[in-house]
Amino acid sequence: MSTIEFQVTGMTCGHCEMSIREEVAEVPGVDSIEVSHQTGKLVVSGNGPVEESAIIEAVEDAGYKAVRSV
Structure with a gap:
């Protein structure tokens, strides 16, 4: 299972x-x-390879900005 963590900006509520x-x-x-507006974090897990760029694009489609956490 692969897990990727992102910092998301613009979230203010549930x-x-x-x-x-x-x-x-x-x-x-x-x-x-797992996503939290309080911490500004998004954690995504998958059994196969999960495309980082696809996650970022999905977050942008929702109206927010995401950057992979290091």
């Missing part, structure tokens, strides 16, 4: 979390999504 979760859930290979 609705923001829900919007991101819905978009990221559409990315192939994603099995688990």
